[in-house]
Amino acid sequence: MARVLSLFRPSSLLVRSSLCCRMSLDSRAREVFGAAVEAVQPNIVVRRSIERKEDSILIDGRSFMLRHNLHLVGFGKAVLGMAAEAERILGDHLVKGVISVPHGIQETLRHHGKEQMLLKNGSSIKVMEGAKHNLPDADAQNAAECIKQLASELTETDLLLVLISGGGSALLPAPIPPISLQEKQDVTRKLAGAGATIQELNTVRRALSLLKGGRLAHCAYPAQVIALILSDVIGDPLDLIASGPTVSSQVCSEDVWAILERYKVCPSLPDSIKEVLGRPSPLGQERKEQSDSTGHVLNAVIGSNSIALQCAGNRARELGFRPVVLSPGVCGDVRAVSRLYGLLGRFASSQHAPPPELVAEVLKVGPEVGVHSWDLHRVMRVLDEARTEGWGATCVLAGGEPTVELTGKGRGGRNQELALRVALEFRGMHLPPKGPVFLSGGTDGQDGPTEAAGAVTDGGLWEEAQAQGLDIDGTISNNDSFTFFSQLSDGQRLLVPGLTGTNVMDVHMLIIPSLPTNT
Template identity: 75%
Template sequence: MARVLSLFRQKPFLAHVGRRKPTLCKMSMDSRARMMFAAAVEAVHPDTVVRQAIERKEDSIMINGHKFTLKHNLHLVGFGKAVLGMAAEAERILGDHLVKGIISVPHDIQQTLKQHGKDHLLLKENSRIKVMEGAKHNLPDADAQKAAEEIKQLTSELTENDLLLVLISGGGSALLPAPIPPITLQEKHEVTRKLAGAGATIQELNTVRRSLSSLKGGGLAHCAHPAQVVSLILSDVIGDPLDFIASGPTVRSEVWHEEVLSVLERYKLLDSLPASVKDVLGSPGPRWRENKESNASGHVLNAVIGSNSIALQCAGRRARELGFRPVVLAPGVCGDVRAVSRLYGLLARFACSREEPPPEIAAELLRLGPDVGVESWDLCRTMQVLGEGRTEGWGSTALLAGGEPTVELTGMGRGGRNQELALRVGLELKGLEVPPNGPVFLSGGTDGQDGPTDAAGAITDAGLYEEAESQGLDINSFLTYNDSYTFFTRLSNGQRLLVPGLTCTNVMDVHMLLIPPIPITIR
């Protein structure tokens, strides 16, 4: 610990050469935070990420540095909440080289996009792509299974002369249910539901889910062999692990039945398994053997084209334009929302200290790091930069992060993790008076929705507690009932809520801690 603490006291991590103070901006911190959030979301719009990923030449396309020849040989499949917009843009780019396509998208999404004026994310009338809606309430259903069957049929008919473009986004797992016969969709759902209820980790759930599916865990790519497969992925998972996003249909993941049975035994579910599941898991060894020809030819390219990191980079560019020095903490903040709020409260106190902050703050931050998914190195780097901002008069700083914290439900109120995080950070900032209106904290979901509300999150600052008290609102009571949305709706007529509307994308959450210039105490 002492060795790590010493790192941020040493020479600055960044060279001073070429540094310029950001220009001052007269807009409020609140307004600039909203503009940065909008830039983050815009950067990962489904049509934007596809347009930036596919470089069209006359008779070829370049994707992630790889060239693919077009000979009216391209087929397209996709599954996920953002895939309709991705497919519309892909078809505009690919033109008549696209032979046929099938996409599995959420129930009623086409009508929803029309109602919100998002026509640019809809397919044209004479599209060669078939749209199949399903997974009502984000659960696999018969409609989604039918779409998965048609996708499987299309891919299994491809030859070595074909190119398959696969579009994947969050929600893709529920939209591509294809249980291995004789397992039924209901039986597979029951097994995973019981496993989740028993407290299984997401890794364990994915292990079991893949073992019971014919398309997940590389199954789709297996069906498409020997065609060339290119997957464009919009990630909604921390760290962008390819085998986790939509359960990795184009990422080879050899499933050993012994491992799956071990997970089920750990949670005492073996005796309650349906006969069909026991039948599928009964044979030892992996679900399929190594396909040496497939691996040698490298017939699959997986490219993450949209992620939380990309959103933060674009938010950082906007921050600089608005007069801030951007600092990215981490794109994988996770863990209990109470610990995460404590992290941001400590960072604010560290940055806003008029003198050298006490070492206890840095020590507590480093202890918190492992619990909230932030590496010690990233915390030290961030403290170093925040310290420079305080001692060298850098002006305003925008600390950016992302991820997906969790909330322990203790009540039946309305709201989501972003609104609760903002509310808890507001409490952490209590008494931290920095003129004229900072620090300011924003937490927002890039999918435009935070829990069962029309808000994506909220904005808070050091004055939140006094403002709530003056309006007769007891913050702790609202937190006890997980009722953050009601709190922010009642506080100053909901002015602190973040309501961007339908975003048509999702790369988890974006957090922003805006630090104003700190007056230095001269001894």
């Protein structure tokens, strides 16, 4: 026991013991999820990233002088809250701003009591709403034009603060004339339908855009550009978040043509796109111009799934768990993802050393869903120590964005379906009180077209559903997980935090209770 005690101060042990007695595993899982979301709130990440001095700001280790010379632009689902906090910090040094945010977000935030995410009366920042249903539209294009105009008017004595979050690509549509917004949408939709990867889609988008692929930063040259980025993409690749408007792109027209030909889109291309891609000035000259201005750009990721998981782990430890992070990059079909969590649950629940074939299957499934083998070995080692050395409950944390193949017409989302599928994987596991507990939730508070962010399940769910006459297999085939959880136990398994105002993908949590002492 000496090794266990060394991780906690005596006072912490008393708190932990008290909490364990008073809170169920389900309640503690929800607390840990809440800590993950709180860590990446827009106002918190901005406040954490900007250190205000009397006449300067310090960001990512670099100092910038303030001389009433700071301008602000932003685009994304979380940008309104980011802008409100930035204005509080910067005061009257902020001269002017324009942000492009989702349609209806101001009213929605007021309705949910998120006043701290709204701009004050008399703000110098203009809020423009658009991208209804998360699709580029005329309102978003108008906002993009205003952002471009602001950036283009800056001089070498100015600072441009760029706020970026998930959803920013749809909120910054600016096709190169004479391409229309509809024409650009049509070609990207055809590519997506033909199976183009996200990298290929972004290559084409950037080539057809006035602002993506580093072109916004190029518009602002020679002003200093500082981009604060709240990432909703696995691995935080700067060029993919909102299609990288402040990140210099290395794309040439030949690459774009190759993608269009690969997916047989060329015959249906409108003349406007052919004209833009066929212009004699290839992107090589632009690449040189962008490289000349890259020293005037600072890109800083200030919020991400990794940060959310780190803070979730801290809260898990306070609540009596031994936390371990599996990966912030879980992806792929929910069927394979649920299989991995089921296998890890069985590994941790083994009364004796897990059989080699179980370990082999974990190592096979993990890479299929974006989890490296060394991370799997590391987590299995922790779970094995919990079993053999008498550790308490273990909390395995992960994040990412799995996908669901739609086969039905029910109501649900990837998090609720993942939780339901994991519960099936847990069937037959006998750990007190109901086997392992699993939580999956979207950090934006919304999972598909429902008011839930996800759900919490455990090893007793299958028996509970059977007792209530609910058909789990039929629910899954109809993608109707929200209806299922709403009917089960009066909806108490649903995770409903409300609109959070942020988004860093999803949080997954696998909690393994303490094994019985006779093991």
